Amino acid sequence: MSLDLSIRVESALEAQTLAISNTAKKMKADGIDVVSLSVGEPDFETPQCAKNAAIKALSENFTHYTDSNGIAELREEIAKKFRDENGIVHAKSSNIIVSGGAKQCIYNALMALCNEGDEVIILAPYWVSYPAMAILCGAKPIIVSGDFENHYKVKPEQLKAAITSKTKCVILNSPSNPTGMMYTEQEIRDFAQIIAEADCYLLSDEIYEKLTYSEVKHFSPGAIPELSEKVITVNGMSKAYAMTGWRIGYMHAPDHVFKEISKVQGQSTSHPNSIAQKASLAALQEGSSDIEQMRIAFAQRKHLTCTLLSDIPGLKFHIPDGAFYVFISFEDITDDVDFCSYLLEKHHVALVPGDAFGCPGALRISFAANEITLKKGIERLAQGLKAYGHTA
Ligand SMILES: Cc1ncc(COP(=O)(O)O)c(C=O)c1O
Structure with a gap:
């Protein structure tokens, strides 16, 4: 042994x-x-409305297993958010998975996408966990760096040059951790065109969507119709709602990807915490x-x-x-x-x-x-x- x-x-x-x-x-x-x-x-x-909903969930004994993809009313609310706020007009509750934080969403998605030897393109400076997650899923992180002079943005030609026959996925994070930089709609559309022509997925990590301060408007690549079969949109409650400890993140994925992600979650953590799901529903509905x-x-x-x-x-x-x-x-x-x-x-x-x-x-x-x-x-x-x- x-x-x-x-x-x-x-x-x-x-x-x-x-x-x-x-x-x-x-x-x-x-x-x-x-x-x-x-x-x-x-x-x-954490907003009071979320805390109240959690207390109510507890006192009503909402303390058992839920649907492994998340409770129906929360998935409905998230699908509505993606349609109304992000322009992902085709978003349906049946394509939403709620997980234990955006981190688990990304991990589940990479598990569902990657085979041994696949490449995952990560734009640097990047959030610390992306390369480690790619490695844990058997893939190879390919780092493409933006320069200080260009606000740390990666240029479309750099992305194009990094894509190979092994590329499975590109991870985009705007607003960015660690730089706070945001790609403009046009810049995201330029990336989208490259991804539309390639055989790969785009994972858009939009966890900081609500925390913006400049004239640049947040834009979700999931709203681009040509990419509807290729984009996984990830978001969550941690940053905007000050709910880090509740561990709720969510994502929208195309049908065929959704099915596989759902298996990963069902066979690993089952589903996120029942009480935190109720709290998140209240926060999304009443916390603006x-x-x-x-x-x-x-x-x-x-x-x-x-x-x-x-x-x-x-x-x-x-x-x-x-x-x-x-x-x-x-x-x-x-x-x-x-x-x-x-x-x-x-x-x-x-x-x-x-x-x-x-x-x-x-x-x-x-x-x-x-x-x-x-x-x-x-x-x-x-x-x-x-x-x-x-x-x-
Ligand atoms: C860019 C980015 N994505 C995802 C996450 C994970 O957030 P969550 O607490 O929802 O797992 C973080 C947390 O620091 C982050 O900075």
Whole structure:
């Protein structure tokens, strides 16, 4: 008997974002005053309507197995959202799957799509989990990088050049984690044309859709009729509704893909938590003013963060269009992993190195924190940068 473990799992990296926030939590527990600007979650409270619906679900004993794709009324509501807000006119509840977070949606979709040796195209800087998920599903991540000068956007000709006969899927994330950049409708249409001509799918991760601040309007490629058989649209409750811990994400997939994704979910987790599904239904139906208030607060924090950062010499960044991150590029620090460890150990501020997002020489700062925390954290970054420069 061999005691070897799975090569797929061994070769997938651990999420550096989680590792950093865990270290910061431990330091805090040891009594150190750590400022964490590394987290990818809103610090606001879950809307009251969602909490009330959860309490009602509990008191009515809605605590048993549900349909493995999610409860019918939630799937109806999500299909309506995709039709009305995203222009996916063909969206039907029978093609909606509700899962344990957008993360599980993406994982389930890649499991359903990929065979050993397939390629998954990932646009960098990327969300940390995409390459690891592709590897776990037996596929090879192919990284295509956008430049700082082009707001970290990948150009259509780069995407076209990366597509091969092995490409199974392209992952698009707009607004982007970690850069906050958004592709315009025209840019997405340009990608769509390339994908329409290729034998591959497009997975559109739209988890930050509701958190936008610039004149760029969110656009869903699922709305393009030529791609209706090829696009999987993923979204969820975590970011816009401050519901990270409830673990509800959802997706719309074409019939043939839906059937396979549904099998993956049915044979792995069965379905997401029954109470959280009821809470999500209420949030989608009644939470629009709550989420708008949070969006306005995020817009103010974005402004504060960018103003404070622009006073620090040696940093380059673009003002984000969406999400809650600013992605900073350095002129003279190349080892961002070392620099972030140094910042945490010596200056007690937790930030995430660009390396985690496939973009060394940069770092991500999250503005999902209150004004005092942001000011304190950015002050520590400025001090750390100055001191690191002296020791370099
Ligand atoms: C781009 C992106 N996609 C998906 C997710 C996963 O979100 P969820 O909490 O719904 O699993 C995250 C969370 O950080 C994210 O940043």
